[in-house]
């Protein structure tokens with residue numbers, strides 16, 4: 001009898017705690033007035049599991065549609081509100097009061113803190129001042145990096161021509177990701193790692209990045225796990241990445257370590273300098289409050305670049321090729337525009353960034369539309385609502401709430417993109433200047449405000465140069481549209497296959 005009572009208690013106690021937790025979160029929590037499914041409002045584990053299953057982007061879009069009639073932000077986890085409307089972006093991301101990131105970013109799963117994972121807004125500002133700057137803007141890129149990017153484009157197209165002659169489908173998304181990874185290693189370390197030259201995933205960079213995404217997404221979204229398990233001195237060493245790992249994020253940290261150590265050795269022993277510094281040179285020269293970055297920070301920032309800028313841009317490149325080949329009318333229009341510009345002698349070989357901007361407006365619209373419909377980084381960009389709370393989008397948000405917008409959702413706002421928010425329709429960017437400016441302001445794919453993507457101009461630069469060059473040189477035929485996968489809030493493509501036929505270029 002005593003054993004029966006003990007067993008009953010053992011079952012009933014946790015069950016009651018669970019029920020009480022659900023009742024509190026759904027009816028009495030400061031966010032209980034906001035709409036959202038009870039199972040998401042009760043447990044952050046819900047979103048973590050959905051993310052692990054790679055459904056998050058579709059789930060958040062479905063929730064937004066389901067609760068659209070309420071016009072309110074949607075509660076997607078006990079303490080997290082999703083703001084689906086473009087009109088609220090400015091109030092959340094430009095207000096310095098809310099510029100603290102939530103602990104969703106502070107798991108340590110991407111390695112030691114860097115720009116992206118620094119939570120405090122003031123600390124971030126000082127770091128960003130040291131590492132960002134005009135060297136990463138279009139103007140500087142044209143002078144410092146365009147000739148080197150051109151060489152890589154020529155190598156890339158010659159490798160593609162060779163493959164095209166074999167008359168076999170090419171997994172073009174992998175080739176695009178390899179190109180972007182080479183650009184990123186070149187910008188970071190001066191010498192590309194050879195992804196394009198050797199036609200493979202050098203040092204498993206892309207594989208390692210993708211390997212780490214599921215854990216990153218799960219750990220970040222499951223609040224108890226990130227704030228308890230990952231903070232435990234006992235468990236941390238087994239769960240967080242280490243430079244000694246042979247796979248995943250840890251492996252990337254190890255590779256960044258190799259690069260920084262070697263560069264410091266060269267500077268020390270050979271007096272090595274650079275006329276046109278690469279990214280790690282800037283990281284080594286950076287000063288925060290008059291002091292250089294410490295060894296861990298230097299390595300963390302070298303890791304960040306290969307994490308943030310390689311596969312993301314590769315996905316943007318692959319997505320645009322998919323959308324174009326699936327929408328043949330758009331493809332034909334883009335091709336006609338390139339042919340007309342070529343006929344008039346407006347295009348160099350390879351195409352310059354400025355030439356695309358000036359002479360290929362339709363192509364530019366295709367890229368913008370691809371980044372809208374298939375954002376490469378549909379991440380929860382959570383910010384802490386300031387103490388005392390704030391009025392956002394007509395609703396009072398309690399202080400301490402984690403507030404996020406989400407590009408995959410914001411970019412499909414039915415008001416902004418009526419009548420066809422889900423359609424790939426580049427023409428929408430060319431219909432009216434006023435509308436285009438509004439859509440530009442609603443572009444959330446790179447984040448917004450003081451923490452906007454540091455490599456936004458680099459990503460556009462690559463896309464504006466490589467993509468029209470591919471369409472100019474090859475006839476593309478879609479064989480398999482493959483899959484756009486979102487893991488841990490970052491997208492990549494799988495299995496996008498095309499047949500390429502070489503065209504004559506003047």
Ligand code: HEM
Pocket residue numbers: 115116117128304305308309310312313316375376377379381445446447448450451452453454455456458459
């Ligand atoms: C299409 C390609 C890319 C997309 C969609 C993308 C997207 C993003 C997003 C959404 C953020 C987070 C903003 C936030 O936390 O609020 C970010 C941050 C960042 N990105 Fe990118 N990115 C891309 C390419 C690149 C490239 C090429 C680089 C290389 C320099 C880069 C470097 C960074 C860095 C360093 C940060 C952290 C900035 C900070 O917190 O101050 N990204 N990016």
